[in-house]
Amino acid sequence: MGTLNLDAKIPDGQLATKWGSHKSKIKLVSPANRKKYTVIVVGSGLAGAAAAATLGEMGYNVLCFCYQDSPRRAHSVAAQGGINSAKNYKNDGNTVERLFYDTIKGGDYRAREANVYRLAELSANIIDQCVAQGVPFARDYAGLLDTRSFGGVQVARTFYSAGQTGQQLLLGAYSALSRQIKAGTVKMFAAHEMLDLIVDGDGRARGIVSRDLRGGEIKSFIGDVVILCTGGYSNVYYLSTNAKGCNATAIWRAFKKGAAFANPCFTQIHPTCIPVSGDYQSKLTLMSESLRNDGRVWVPKKAGDKRPPNEIPEDERDYFLERRYPSFGNLCPRDIASRAAKERCDAGFGVGSTGFGVYLDFHDSIKKVGKDKIAERYGNLFDMYKELTDEDPYDVPMRIYPAPHYTMGGLWVDYNLMTTIPGLFAGGEANFSDHGANRLGASALMQGLADGYFILPLTIGDYLAGAKLSKLSTESSVVIDTENQVKERLNRLLSNKGKRTASDFHRELGRIVWDRCGMSRSAGGLREAIKMISDLGDRYWRDVLVGGTAFDLNQQLEIAGRVADFFELAVLMCVDALEREESCGGHFREEYQTADGEALRDDKNFSHVSVWSLNEANEQCELTKEPLKFENVSVATRSYK
Amino acid sequence: MNFKLKIWRQKLGNSQGFFSDYLISNIDPDTSFLEMLDILNEQLVIQGEDPVAFEHDCREGICGSCSMTINGRPHGPNRLTTACQLKMRSFADGAEIVIEPWRAKAFPIVKDLVTDRSAFDRIQQAGGYVSVNTGAACDANTIPVEKESADLSFYAASCIGCGACVAACPNGSAMLFTAAKVAQLSLLPQGAPERSHRAIAMVERMDQENFGGCTNHGECQAACPKDISIRFISDLNREFITAQAKKIYGKRASRRS
Numbered sequence: 001m002g003t004l005n006l007d008a009k010i011p012d013g014q015l016a017t018k019w020g021s022h023k024s025k026i027k028l029v030s031p032a033n034r035k036k037y038t039v040i041v042v043g044s045g046l047a048g049a050a051a052a053a054t055l056g057e058m059g060y061n062v063l064c065f066c067y068q069d070s071p072r073r074a075h076s077v078a079a080q081g082g083i084n085s086a087k088n089y090k091n092d093g094n095t096v097e098r099l100f101y102d103t104i105k106g107g108d109y110r111a112r113e114a115n116v117y118r119l120a121e122l123s124a125n126i127i128d129q130c131v132a133q134g135v136p137f138a139r140d141y142a143g144l145l146d147t148r149s150f151g152g153v154q155v156a157r158t159f160y161s162a163g164q165t166g167q168q169l170l171l172g173a174y175s176a177l178s179r180q181i182k183a184g185t186v187k188m189f190a191a192h193e194m195l196d197l198i199v200d201g202d203g204r205a206r207g208i209v210s211r212d213l214r215g216g217e218i219k220s221f222i223g224d225v226v227i228l229c230t231g232g233y234s235n236v237y238y239l240s241t242n243a244k245g246c247n248a249t250a251i252w253r254a255f256k257k258g259a260a261f262a263n264p265c266f267t268q269i270h271p272t273c274i275p276v277s278g279d280y281q282s283k284l285t286l287m288s289e290s291l292r293n294d295g296r297v298w299v300p301k302k303a304g305d306k307r308p309p310n311e312i313p314e315d316e317r318d319y320f321l322e323r324r325y326p327s328f329g330n331l332c333p334r335d336i337a338s339r340a341a342k343e344r345c346d347a348g349f350g351v352g353s354t355g356f357g358v359y360l361d362f363h364d365s366i367k368k369v370g371k372d373k374i375a376e377r378y379g380n381l382f383d384m385y386k387e388l389t390d391e392d393p394y395d396v397p398m399r400i401y402p403a404p405h406y407t408m409g410g411l412w413v414d415y416n417l418m419t420t421i422p423g424l425f426a427g428g429e430a431n432f433s434d435h436g437a438n439r440l441g442a443s444a445l446m447q448g449l450a451d452g453y454f455i456l457p458l459t460i461g462d463y464l465a466g467a468k469l470s471k472l473s474t475e476s477s478v479v480i481d482t483e484n485q486v487k488e489r490l491n492r493l494l495s496n497k498g499k500r501t502a503s504d505f506h507r508e509l510g511r512i513v514w515d516r517c518g519m520s521r522s523a524g525g526l527r528e529a530i531k532m533i534s535d536l537g538d539r540y541w542r543d544v545l546v547g548g549t550a551f552d553l554n555q556q557l558e559i560a561g562r563v564a565d566f567f568e569l570a571v572l573m574c575v576d577a578l579e580r581e582e583s584c585g586g587h588f589r590e591e592y593q594t595a596d597g598e599a600l601r602d603d604k605n606f607s608h609v610s611v612w613s614l615n616e617a618n619e620q621c622e623l624t625k626e627p628l629k630f631e632n633v634s635v636a637t638r639s640y641k
Numbered sequence: 642m643n644f645k646l647k648i649w650r651q652k653l654g655n656s657q658g659f660f661s662d663y664l665i666s667n668i669d670p671d672t673s674f675l676e677m678l679d680i681l682n683e684q685l686v687i688q689g690e691d692p693v694a695f696e697h698d699c700r701e702g703i704c705g706s707c708s709m710t711i712n713g714r715p716h717g718p719n720r721l722t723t724a725c726q727l728k729m730r731s732f733a734d735g736a737e738i739v740i741e742p743w744r745a746k747a748f749p750i751v752k753d754l755v756t757d758r759s760a761f762d763r764i765q766q767a768g769g770y771v772s773v774n775t776g777a778a779c780d781a782n783t784i785p786v787e788k789e790s791a792d793l794s795f796y797a798a799s800c801i802g803c804g805a806c807v808a809a810c811p812n813g814s815a816m817l818f819t820a821a822k823v824a825q826l827s828l829l830p831q832g833a834p835e836r837s838h839r840a841i842a843m844v845e846r847m848d849q850e851n852f853g854g855c856t857n858h859g860e861c862q863a864a865c866p867k868d869i870s871i872r873f874i875s876d877l878n879r880e881f882i883t884a885q886a887k888k889i890y891g892k893r894a895s896r897r898s
Contacts (some may be wrong), residue, residue, distance in 0.1 A: 054775040068697060070762050072802055073704040089782060125778070132778035134771045134826045136795035161795055167703055168798060175770035182766040190759065219828055241872055243698040280672045282679055283700045380799075384702065386725050387719075417887030453775045501683045547686050551754045552653075553694050 002624035004613050009414040010114045010313035015632045016096075019118040022415070026458055027465035029166055029613050034059035037464050038223035040208055042194045042250050044071030046166075046445060047428025048229030050452025056180030058457060063221055064177070064186055065210060067193040067245055071346040072174045075231060075243040076448060079166025080288035080381065081150065082158035083130075083445040086124040090147055094155040096120045101633055103443060104538055106152045106333055107408070107436020108585035108601060109206055109635045110263070110525075110609070111366035112628065114415060115433045119443075122450040127159055133172040137161055148377075151332035152640070158442045163288050163381040169445055173452070189221075193558065194250045195486045197226065197257045197424065200472050205254075205424035207472070207479070209486045212390045213558060216551040218490075220474045220483055224467075225423045225460055228254060229363065232407035232429040234267065236566045236573065237518070238510025240288040240404035242275060247562035248569050251411050251430050259419040260613040260624070262412035262432035264569065265577035268439055269519050270405030271297075271337035274398075275357040279507075284403040285388060287360070288381055289441040292330045294365035294374060295398070297321050297337070297357050303348035305613075309359055309397045320344055328640040335438040335586045335599075336640060338402035342519050343597060345401070352399045402519060406444060408435040408586065409576075412611050412626075414461035417451060420613065423463065427451035429547055432609070437585025490550045493560045498543035502560040505540050509533065509563070509570060510612055517574050522590040526578040537567035557598055572612060579623060582606045603635055642668045642729055645666035645737040648693055654750050654757075661696035670730035674717065675700060675707065677729055690853075695754040700725040702866065705801035708808070709754045710741040711856055715805035715864045723803065723866045743808035747815065747851040757803050760850035761818060767846035770823045771831050783828050788890065794828040797821045799867050811855030817861040819847050820877035821869050837884035843849075844881050 011022040029037065041052040044066035052064040066074055086096040087219050099120040104111060127145070131137065138146040149156045161168040180186040191213045198207035198220060204443050207222040223547035230378035233248035272287045298317045305312065320340055325332040332340075341358045344350060351357045366374050371394060375382065382393050389399070405592050411419045411426040413433055418425050428448040435443065472479065516522075516529035539564070548554040583592040584606070592600040609626040643666040651658030665681050672680070674698050682692035698706040702723040709724050711717035717727045732738060740754065748756040786794075798821070805819040823840055826832030832839070855874055862871045 050775075057774045068698060068704070068706065069758060070705075070802065073698055074704055074760070075699060075704070078699045078701060078703050087781070125776075127781045128778040129773075129775060131781040132771065132773040132831055134794075134829050134831045136791055136798050136825065136829065137781075138795075139786055139788050139791040141788050143787050143791070144782050161798075164703065164799060167801075168795070171798060175765065176773075176775070178762065178766040179770040181762075181774060188762075190762070214757075215701060241706060244700060245698045277671050278669050278670060280676050280680060282673070282676045285701050383721070384726070387702075387722055388728070390728075390730070457775070499687070502687050503679070503683060517883075547689065548691060553755060555694055556682075556692060 002611070002613055002622035004420060004611060004624040006611060006624060006626050007414065008112065008626060009416060010112070011415065014118050015113060018114050019121055021578060023458060026462040029461045029465050031059055035061055037061060037225070038063060039314055040221060040223040040226045040461060041065070042208060042227065042428070043073035043074065043229035043230065043231065044177065045076035045229060045231060045428060046170060046173055046448030047452040049074065049170065049177045050449050051227055051229060051427060051456045052186050053173060053176035053180050054453050054457040055460065056185035058397065059185065062180070062186040063189065063223060065189045065192045065194060067191065069191050071177055071188060071190060072171060073367070074170060074366060075172045075246050076445070077167045078243065079445055080163040080286065082148065082160035082165045082442040083126070083169060084150070084157050084440070084442045085127045085159055085446065086120050086157065087124050087127055089145060090156050092155045094157045098155065099123060102153045103434070103440060104436070104633050105638055106440035107438055108429065109436065109603070109607070109630065110584055110628065111434055111436030112425060113632055118598060119434050119450050120446055120453045126446060127455065128171050132170055133175060135161070135168050138304045146431040148290060149293055149331060150387050151292060151331045151337065152328070160290065163233065163290065163378055165496065166445060178486050191607070192550050195561065196253045196482050198222065198482050199257050199421060200470060200478060202470055204422045204467070204469065209483050214223065214553050218483060218548070220479045222472050222474060222479065224464060224469055225425065227425040227456060227460070228411065228430050229426060229427040229438055230430045232410065233569055234404040234407055236510070236570050237404040237514050238506050239276065241270060244283060247565070249562050249565045251426070252565040252569050254411060254419065254424060255541060256614065256618070257421065258614070259421045259424055260412040260611045261409070261572065262609050262611050263409040263576065264573045264612065265517065265580060266408035266437050266585060267404060268334060268406040268408060269338045269402045271334055271402050272400045273343055273350055273358060273403035274385065275354060275401040285384065286403070287385060287398060287400060289334065291378060291381065294377065295330065295360040295362050296364060297330055297358055297360055299344045299349040299351060309351070309361070325640045332640040333440060334436060337575050339621065341402055352485070357399040357401045359401045360399035362393060363397070366394065371446050388618045404518070406439055408432065408437060408439055412609070415621050416462060417455055418459065418463065423467065425456060425460065427456050437587055447458065465631060490557065490561070492555060493544065493546050493564070494548070494550060496544055496546065498545040500543050502544050502546065502563045505536065505544060506563045506566065509536060509567060512536070512590035513570050513573065517577050520588045520590050521577050523578060526574045529574045533567060533574065540564065540567060575621060576610055576612065580606055580610060642670055642734045644732065644735070644895065646669065647737060647739045649741045650693070650753055651750050653752060662739035668729050670728065672729045673700070673725060674711070675725050676728040677749050687723060688762065693754065694752045697725055702726045703801060705803035708743050708756060708758070708803055710743065710808055712739050713877045715743065715808040716866050721866055721868055743804050745807045745813035747813060748804060748807065760817070760852070761802050761804065763850060764815065764819055764843055765822065766847045768835070768842035769826070771826060772835060786829055790828045794825050797824040797828070797869065797873055800869050801867055803866065805864045805866060807852065809860040810853065811858055811860065815847050815852040816855035816877065817865065817869055817871065819843050820873035821876050822879055824873040836880065837887050840877065840880040840884045841888070
């Protein structure tokens with residue numbers, strides 16, 4: 001058992017007043033003093049751009065980094081369906097309490113009550129802020145904001161901009177960031193990748209070592225506090241809906257420097273993606289969950305039925321989500337919809353050339369509301385589907401299959417979003433904080449922006465006001481040492497005379513993790529995976545071939561470094577999945593299920609956050625448990641039937 | 642499928658570039674264009690050659706990273722399709738395919754197919770925002786926005802900032818990009834207070850960045866993978882003239898718009 005002394009720093013008092021009273025008690029940095037502090041923000045997605053912009057507005061000196069050539073390209077841009085909010089514009093009973101409850105339940109009772117409540121509380125302000133920035137949300141004919149429904153809920157609380165909500169919210173945050181760059185409060189380093197974290201002699205996070213991806217220069221940046229908003233690690237699976245560049249290097253380097261990692265096995269497999277078609281495939285394309293508002297999911301009732309979908313009569317179709325989960329139907333949560341699709345395909349009812357696909361059919365909705373209305377709601381998604389598959393979803397049902405999409409696990413943070421390293425904060429998907437074992441649709445954007453606009457800018461001040469920081473310069477030995485470690489690692493990769501590319505190894509790693517630590521997991525499979533990944537990881541360092549130099553734009557070197565970190569993280573995912581002997585949310589252990597195949601949670605033994613850290617010798621991962629207390633919701637079996 | 646690729650290679654921005662020929666075979670028609678380049682690059686790495694550098698990230702047509710001219714057309718032959726969404730079935734088996742970087746004075750070449758598009762970021766920084774600090778917003782439904790304006794604003798905002806418009810323009814103009822951003826904000830009441838300043842500042846920045854002027858070729862619209870219309874360019878011209886007039890004659894002239 002691990003020895004971490006975890007204090008989540010949850011404020012006292014009633015749930016509904018915790019954040020308010022915390023805000024009024026928090027230490028502040030006066031406006032005049034803020035410019036004396038340098039805040040390093042890594043990542044420019046929703047959480048990173050929002051935090052950097054807001055801290056810049058407050059007067060801090062901000063350095064912001066992203067690996068893309070422009071902050072506007074961070075992968076938040078690809079989020080499609082929408083953003084949740086507790087605003088009750090539809091008068092359908094949407095409240096802060098209900099959003100809180102839905103999120104806790106959706107996460108299968110594996111998230112902290114206080115964090116989730118705060119998220120729900122802040123969600124209304126987020127919409128206000130974005131509208132004020134000029135984010136063009138969908139509106140009705142009265143000129144007021146429109147909303148729609150998403151999986152796992154029975155109200156329409158999701159604000160959206162067609163199927164491009166992430167893009168519009170990111171461009172809003174990017175515009176706020178651009179304003180601060182012009183004002184000189186934020187200095188932007190695009191095409192820079194963080195390769196290590198600098199921790200000073202007092203154990204505080206003080207900076208990063210980055211590589212300029214264009215020129216290859218390795219450089220250290222020193223500040224007073226470091227915020228990681230570097231996204232999730234779904235690319236462990238090689239094939240996922242994430243952008244090709246998404247990686248875990250920043251959070252994994254932080255882990256190696258002492259930041260604890262929480263719930264690494266909590267990964268989300270999104271039910272509606274375009275199925276895999278061949279070995280050459282480099283990524284999977286998501287079809288927004290919002291499509292399940294109007295699309296009905298089905299497979300043929302007869303196994304191996306090869307007739308074209310439109311020739312299969314109504315009574316020979318199995319609308320399996322509506323059949324199994326009548327009260328939520330096609331809008332049941334992601335983990336449940338994914339497993340149900342897998343179950344049908346494994347049983348031989350899958351469609352498409354591979355048999356790993358189910359239909360998402362819009363025929364009924366088109367008949368009801370018309371093709372134009374459907375085009376208005378999802379036009380860009382339908383076009384994208386047609387471009388990729390050569391099939392027109394207005395005429396033929398889409399074929400979909402689950403794919404890795406989001407990781408609920410991430411760096412452990414306290415209520416202030418600080419990791420176990422003082423001065424190192426984590427926001428957005430990079431932390432573990434709000435989604436428990438399964439994230440509800442349209443909640444990632446909400447969390448990224450809540451962290452970035454409203455939480456981090458306050459809690460950073462609290463930390464800085466109370467921290468006595470020692471002097472540190474880029475000449476300090478701890479900085480030089482970290483820099484040298486980074487260079488050595490790059491040299492080791494470059495000087496290797498192997499025979500296989502890093503991507504080739506990555507594909508093999510991805511298959512192992514997908515098969516054994518994907519939609520369903522078993523003790524035997526996980527043990528096997530741990531051995532296979534460790535062996536393959538050893539071979540990686542012997543047999544990878546990178547080529548080129550470190551002093552130039554070298555995309556193969558970028559990939560090689562990221563894949564090396566995925567190997568280590570993949571082992572921890574499997575170890576965590578093996579240790580958690582229950583099924584909850586996205587974590588489905590075959591040994592723990594009910595007679596009708598539903599997840600069987602074990603609240604007696606596993607109502608905790610699994611927090612992993614390296615031992616003193618930096619060799620062994622140790623587990624510490626943060627118990628979860630539920631004082632405001634009664635923990636129940638999660639049913640969407 | 643088999644292809645003969647003619648790819649622009651350039652080690653550094655200031656070095657001499659040239660076309661290199663590559664043969665690639667056994668490509669599945671459903672392979673995407675960038676996956677085809679991945680396959681080529683893995684082969685080059687194994688052969689000890691320098692792989693082709695190209696920008697890419699989301700591979701679903703929304704991040705705007707991918708930026709290559711394919712057979713003389715930015716993003717390739719299919720309309721409304723980014724290079725990352727282009728499938729090899731769009732080409733004839735055995736075809737020769739010419740692949741080049743964006744060619745524009747304002748987008749200097751970094752390496753091979755990678756160009757420096759940071760000029761777009763600087764145009765945005767000149768005024769592509771609403772000056773509202775976090776926390777200062779009123780309730781989101783306080784100001785209704787006519788649906789037509791909101792929809793048009795969204796349409797303008799769907800620009801992905803890839804730069805195909807600049808690459809397609811004989812003058813290397815960034816008018817479509819700039820116009821789309823100005824339109825998005827000036828169509829909304831939230832963007833109205835700064836509209837004059839915004840139009841002037843963004844156009845001035847665009848001119849400083851070595852982009853050419855617009856002479857109404859319309860190539861930008863034809864190349865735009867997001868179908869951004871050149872109507873926004875005429876809107877920008879009106880916006881700019883109104884703003885200039887307002888600057889010179891004071892408030893009276895602005896009543897026209």
